[in-house]
Amino acid sequence: MHLEFNNKKTDKEILNKANQFLFNKKIIDTNKSLLLYGDNFCGLSFLLKNGYKNSIDLVYIDPPFNTNQKYFISQNKCNAISKNTNGFLAYNDNLSIDEYLEFMRERFVLIYNLLSDKGSLYVHTDIKMGHYLKILLDEIFGIENFKNDITRIKSNPKNFDRRAFGNEKDMILFYSKNNKKNIWNNVRMPLNQQEIDKLYPKIDKVGRYTTIPLHAPGTTLNGVTGKEWRGLLPPEGRHWRTDPNKFDIMDSQGLIEWSSTGNPRIKKYLKDHKGKKVQDIWKYKDPQYPNYPTQKNQKMIEFIINQSSSEDSIVLDCFAGGGTTLFACENTNRKWIGIDQSDQSINIIKNNLNPMTNYDYIDLNQICY
Ligand SMILES: C[S@@+](CC[C@H](N)C(=O)[O-])C[C@H]1O[C@@H](n2cnc3c(N)ncnc32)[C@H](O)[C@@H]1O
Known part of the structure; x- marks a missing residue:
């Protein structure tokens, strides 16, 4: 051209x-x-x-x-x-x-x-x-x-x-x-207040946070990320985000939130956000x-x-x-x-x-x- x-x-x-x-x-x-x-x-x-x-x-x-x-x-x-x-x-x-x-x-x-x-x-x-x-x-x-x-x-x-x-x-x-x-x-750019309110709607003593599932798309056939953790298995077609042994550590650090029905989710804090692309x-x-x-x-x-x-x-x-x-x-x-x-x-x-x-x-x- x-x-x-x-x-x-x-x-x-x-x-x-x-x-x-x-x-x-x-x-x-x-x-x-x-x-x-x-x-x-x-x-x-x-x-x-x-x-x-x-x-x-x-x-x-x-x-x-x-x-x-x-x-x-x-x-x-x-x-x-x-x-x-x-x-x-x-x-x-x-x-x-x-x-x-x-x-x-x-x-x-x-x-x-x-x-x-x-x-x-x-x-x-x-x-x-x-x-x-x-x-x-x-x-x-x-x-x-x-x-x-x-x-x-x-x-x-x-x-x-x-x-x-x-x-x-x-x-x-x-x-x-x-x-x-x-x-x-x-x-990267910091989030503005509107984005913070939307993306991190919850707050605890550490600060603003949101939660994400413990699992992500994709299956593991024999690896640890497909194994049972505290009586739970990842849903069909998904695998744990990490070795479930690490979930125990995260839980002891208060980084896992349990719902009233016993559903665990990982806490993600605003303070750890690296800014937006x-x-x-x-x-x-x-x-x-x-x-x-x-x-x-x-x-x-x-x-x-x-x-x-x-x-x-x-x-x-x-x-x-x-x-x-x-x-x-x-x-x-x-x-x-x-x-x-x-x-x-x-x-x-x-x-x-x-x-x-x-x-x-x-x-x-x-x-x-
Ligand atoms: C749009 S202005 C730049 C403004 C600048 N970005 C600022 O923030 O102040 C363009 C500049 O290019 C200079 N300029 C144009 N032709 C030039 C050349 N052949 N050699 C050197 N400077 C030239 C002009 O004198 C003018 O100062």
Whole structure:
């Protein structure tokens, strides 16, 4: 499956183009976080030439969505964003669709080469461009490395006068470099009160609990899990969940509840619940008063970082904007690399980083020739 569009280059041509960039400076200390000011194709090429090939564990990007808009930061209200032409231009999002797809494809190819074998890429996009980007990513990463198309509920329901349904979601495409090796910390979510009330309806001196049968589906022919226990046999087509000798221990510990008719059930306490598996529909609204246009929800990015990177990982955002990913890394103790070509973005990042942050800053325009 391939997506055809004008001026589409091969992976090799893209890598050759990246290779043609020459730099008069090297990264001295790859143990420090790094902020690069300039075009990210040049920035990614700089990283490839400075020892970062196959070494970045997580990339989160939130590129322009090809909205045909200019995004400004308003001067009079420093927190307000605006699509009007007053204030400072933050970034311009006005490529033709062919140009946009090639722009993204070029960056995806370089990102693929920077990712480590246990690495993951999360691309935040929208429903207009996302399906094209999915095909581009399938081409570059291989469809077997596609993990999720996450629906992100970004707003309250809309009631615009439009001959279509309201749009309250965007999407995050999640790929691994190698689907069997990507870092996956299995971060789970706590149950909410409604779920607790439903799943753990009983309470005793230890806390909230529910009960489950001692038996599970499947028969055992000769094993201990088919043997009689206290005069009881597992029902037809079922076997004991464990060696019934263990039921004696559990019973002595008060972990078995007996009904008035003599039916035993195992007690499962809320305190032992490990949290629920996170699904692919997320609700994270973006800040109401952002520092930067289209600034994303930092908690959402912290969740991605906790799930798909380790404390010794490098996390890259080459469309850094207001620096949400970089601040999320600071909060989660990860080393980061941020790239943006907007001076507004770079100023906001520099001004909002803790002055004690240990990072290098490089202006790509000064070192690329
Ligand atoms: C949607 S914003 C990112 C917002 C960010 N996720 C946040 O939470 O603040 C996209 C950013 O990509 C930057 N950008 C667009 N094209 C770029 C390029 N070729 N090189 C570097 N940055 C670029 C823009 O300047 C803009 O800051």
